[in-house]
Amino acid sequence: MKARFVRFLVVFALICAAAACGCTGTTGSTDPAAQAGEDVAWNLTVTDGTQEKVLSFSEIKALPAWEGYGYAVSTVGIKYGPYTVKGVSLTTLFDLVGGFGEGDQVGISAPDGYYWVFDDEQVAGKGFVTFDENLKEKPSPDLTLVLAYEFNGTAIPDGDGGPLRMVVGTDEPSTITEGSAWVKWVDRIEVERS
Template sequence: MKKVESSTVRANLITRSLIPENKETPIQFLKDDNVSDKLFYRRNHFSYPNFLTSFYYLPIEGFVYSSKTFSLEEILTFPPKTLKVVLECAGDKRDLFKPKVFGEQWEKGAISHGSWKGVPLRTLLQFTGLHADAKEIVVEGYDVGERTDSNEIVHFSRSLPLEKALDSNTIIAYEYNGYPIPFKHGYPLRLIVPGWYAMASVKWIKRIKVIDKKFKGPFQSVDYVYYPHEDNNNESFPVTTINVNSTIQKPLDMQILNTGIHEIKGIAWTGVGKITKVDISLDNGATWNACQFTSSTENYAWTHWSYIWEIKEQGEHTILIKATDSEGNVQPEKPMWNRKGYGYNAIERIKVKIE
């Protein structure tokens, strides 16, 4: 039998659904900051769109002083900006909610990270101007399909308040990790909204429209809303900023280890500010020790951390991890349960067995 060389072994995305394609990243295999497009998680509401990129133009219209249509070539001439950004699905870790909630049962891999290059949205809006009555910026994608709750045919569309849309770090991206954005991740243009859950980063941008009222599209007013109560919509509010969070990449949950020295490692991220501390507990939260950062800490980017654990006691052990950001946000002991299962960020917890 022919020996399989280790170099031929490749990690694959974990399939959650095929139509539309939803696959998560095998988070334990990620070592670098720039996740390859082959391991970048995929989140879709509809099938992939069909459109002619050779005749691609981006119109900006609505409550502006002068509507304008940009060619892709023109957009490429503007001064660019490159940002390292975490993109996390709002449903990341949905599988961990108790009681369970309906929806794609994402585990810990609906998250990826890389470098996005593009032009600030506000640069394009300078050419059109904003009417005094302008309230929100709606970005519509080419992806379109039928909603199961209404049987309505809709494009995936989201809006941003003016403050976020005009932030210099909100960009219309055309490159990922130094190459044109892969088609499955939004080619040729994708909105990147750093610090917000990834539903805001609309793929395959079709048009941008400035409106004078609150956007009521279903992916804004029905989905991507926190519903704290199971049987009513009271106290609901929109999903926006990424919660402070962390994940253990090594060891795996329920893994069997030998006594000795082990490296515990993982990533931490947040939507506001940057990660300032990651703590670990090996005694069910009675005491906590600081982990070491093994990468830089930056706004919008994830941070790698590690901890060296010397263990001589056999048996079952629980490992807890919690992250803190520069705004003082700390992972809570329990998540904020909500009916659609968004924003899970409870203290990371795994079990291992020492033999």
């Protein structure tokens, strides 16, 4: 009985860790052309409840690009990165549906059911816990929420959450952020007005 309970706890802990990291399944394309960075059959919906804009992957890549670094740590201490990151800042996407104001929140979702909410402080690049490479907490540099489509100069593979993945980006390659906010396979962004 005790061994069965211990196995249950281990399996439950692994499932919780996977869900916390936004990695509960593979939902992106396994098409080799998509993995090579060619046009991907993936749409993103950006909405504020009254306006809605559906963008193709090509339309997203045509928006003004943000470039910098991303480096994350999972809830179990596994580091991902550092990556050079290219994508679109969330504020650029908000402008498509009337902007983002004080007190607003944004929900980021993926087809696997993972959902993450950022408040106005986080959208402004504040309110995150940041770490150095030894995972010691450090003062936060300027941070930017980015919908990334490239890591290290190539398309983000499905296994890494591509084609579109949230990143808490920075100009410093050695700044690590918590990976639970790095939503994989992003397909919907919902601005919730205050």
